[in-house]
Amino acid sequence: MPIKIPDSLPATAVLESENIFVMTEFRAMHQDIRPLNVLILNLMPTKIVTETQLLRKLSNTPLQVKVEFLQTASYTPQHVDSNHMETFYTTFDQVKDRWFDGMIITGAPLDNVAYEDVDYWEELCTIMEWSKEHVHCTMHVCWGAYAGLYYHYGIQKCDLDKKLSGVYENQVKKASSPLFRGFDDVFFAPHSRAMGVSEEDVLAVPQLELIASSEEAGVTIVKSRDSSHFFVTCHLEYDRNTLALEYERDVQRGLNPEVPVNYFPDDDPSKTPVVNWRSAGQLMFSNWLNYYVYQTTPYDLKGTVL
Known part of the structure; x- marks a missing residue:
């Protein structure tokens, strides 16, 4: 089944060029099926790139998925056309x-901003509180994962000595989890951040499970025991060139960044990166949609306390 998005969304042409089935709203309305309603709070400055990355991962599933994008009202994005928003x-x-x-x-x-100093922190807290009753299952990614762990469970972030950037080996800690259906015991994933959380702090919270981690990158994926929240610190949605573009941006800013680890062949930024995380990313998002959203969500969401 296809993913249902507005016909004129820039990601539509990209996805169709990749032979991804994108359904028009007209056709979707004439199918006797209720699509999964997924809301994406996109906090990234690269809105269109992030939209395309996430839609690509959500599309490769037999489920019909209707995606809507949410922005904060308390902060106006600076890097995207206002008409798009x-x-x-x-x-x-x-x-x-x-x-x-x-x-x-x-x-x-x-990464280096205290949560309470973020312009839209109060609004984000309101949205996360609202999600407890109005969203069946929420996935928090990277900074969104740390913000969620802090808001819901009081877990403090820790600043890293230097930016963690590269493709790291991650170990599945709970192979029986449906999220890892089809995964190998070890999977690779891009990480790009200058913050983290202590594994001990996560394990100290009875309501949480650490289900994937990395010896080099630390905590990778955490879930709530009731499966209503997932916290993913890596970027399995990233494209081949995402880390390269981030590296080039930091070079141009004069930040003297280190070359992303295990990313460029021979650590040579002039060479094209080899993707070794695409299948894990597709599996994670598809499994999340299937086992933690579709299989357990009520058919009639309206007025249902989830």
Whole structure:
């Protein structure tokens, strides 16, 4: 089945060029099936790139998925055309009385900013509190994962001595988890951050399970025991060139960044990176949609306390 998104969304042409089945709203309305309603709170400055990356991962599934994009009202994005935001994004006031099967809260380049100093922190807390009753299952990614662990469970972040950037080996800690259906025992994933959380702090919270970690990169994936929240610190949605573009950006800013680990062949930025995380990323998002959203969400969401 296809993913259902607005016809004129920039990601549509990209996905169709990759032979991904994108359904028009007209055709979707004439199918006798309820799509999964997924809300994406996109906090990344690269809105269109992030939209395309996430939609690509959510599309390769037999489920019909209707995706909507959410922006914060308390902060105006600086790196995307306002017409794009007005056309394709909604605000919390417009969705607060609705219910969703799934939600994704993305990362944001806020590693060195205290949570309470983030311009939209109060609004984000309101949205995360709302999600407890209005979203069946929420996936928090990178900075969104750390913000979620802090808000829901009081787990403090720790600043790293230097930015963690590269493709790292991660170990599956709970092979029986449906999230890892089809995974190898070890999987590779891009990490790009200057913060982390202590494994001991995660394990000290009875409501949480550490289900994947990395010897080099630390905590990778955490879930709540009731499966209503997933916290993913890596970027399995990243494209081949995402880390390269981040590296080039930091070079141009004069930050003298280290070459991303295990990414460029021979650690040579002039060489094309080899992707070794694509299948794990596809499996993770598909398994999340299937086992933690579709299989357990109520058919009639309206007015249902999840």
